[in-house]
Amino acid sequence: MLRVSLPTVAPVTDVLADLEWRGLIAQTTDREAFARDLASGVVTVYAGFDPTADSLHVGSLVPLLALRRFQLAGHRPIALAGGATGFIGDPTGRTTDRPMMTPAEISARVVLIKAQMARFLDFDDSPTGAILADNLDWTAPLSALDFLRDVGRHFPVNQMLARESVSARLESGGLSFTEMSYQLLQSLDFVELWRRHACTAQIGGNDQWGNITAGLDLLRRMEGVSGAHAMTFPLVTDSAGQKIGKSTGGGNVWIDPQLTSPYALWQFALNVDDKDAGTYLRLLTFVGREEVEALDAETAERPHARTAQRRLAAELVALIHGESEGVKVQAASAALFGSGALEDLDEPTLRAALAEAPSLQVTGECPPVVDLLAEGLGLSKSDARRAVKEGGAYLNNAKLADEAAVPSETDWLHGHFLVLRKGKRNTLVVERTQA
């Protein structure tokens, strides 16, 4: 997997100060001590990622980029894939009937996620070279008895019960032993990473605070190490209270281009609320303080220009998919939302721009546009007809007037593409294959 070139990386002298300014610090253990250690040498920092899906999403970029921030500041990052913790799963799940993943499914996911994590970090032989780990490596060989005796005995149940995450659950119906054990596994990770890589700091979401400090305790009890650090990020939500990285439709914005096309990512960033643009720039890019604050000012003065959103979109696409992708996506956006120069787009760009749009294959004689819309967008025929009647249906960006219209030979872009649209955002690609 190729390492993408990071578009903008502002130099940072004091990581903690930078993180603080970005709004990335919720809690830390002894802040002064952490700062001292960071100033006096290479600190190894880890963050864990459970394989809850086939891809990381924009939200998981926050801790991942934080690792990168530490690396840029001269420290060593460890990205830990939760092959074991993901196996246990977090039984907190919203729906009851979430199917249990098979070991094969999990390991497939771990492979995908590891590859994604690797793209954001530098792996070299230097002391700051990143490390990719999987907690299944040390958890799988561990027998239940060993686990209970060596790890479990360090966890006083009364203390676990007192933890916020557990007590909250006890009030709302209880939790399983498995769920309680999750904390032990995560704590063991910290100990193992200390043993293997002298890792002395763990970062994660603020909901992980309990688990992280439990790891610190275990490190002290098993290894007598007391100088390790914990740092958490605030649970970041946008101004509407949504978790970061949720598209307006509610779905996750994924890193994987198969799941969220670069074009969709661009659109997501461009549509970020004015109030959130600055926040996103701080959390999800390496753009420096001066520039971000200038963009904030720009947003306040000339909100319609959406300079901050544009910058965010460019940074994100370049960060996740590479710079060349950004250029293409920009062209496609302009054509699809602009005056309609669809004919000018070359075929690969057109395809890329429309990658996330629903598509429909047609062979032989082409049915009326209304039928194509209904079929491709999952509308009823009445709905499709209504769309035309209301002037909300477009063929290659041109408004349709006739309910019975059938695409003509000249409508086919590059000989085999049709771009249909209902309203501003519901695009449908019709592709014709010669029978």
Next chain:
RNA sequence: GGCGGAUUGCCCGAGUGGUCAAUGGGAGCGGACUGUAAAUCCGUCGGCUUAGCCUACGAAGGUUCGAACCCUUCAUCCGCCA
């Protein structure tokens, strides 16, 4: 277990025999405006082979020329009494 009230479209909520595919509000969708925004305004909002037809007012039966509306049974929910 007894008595009373409820059940209407995605949600809330009118409607008590024909003029009901069903007032109104919200959500959604389309248009105008705009910044691919918010707010606002206009339109639309069961389906289809669309001057018409079909299916629908918790479910199933019944009365009637005709039922969301009347009757019977069932289901679910809410009160009151045991």
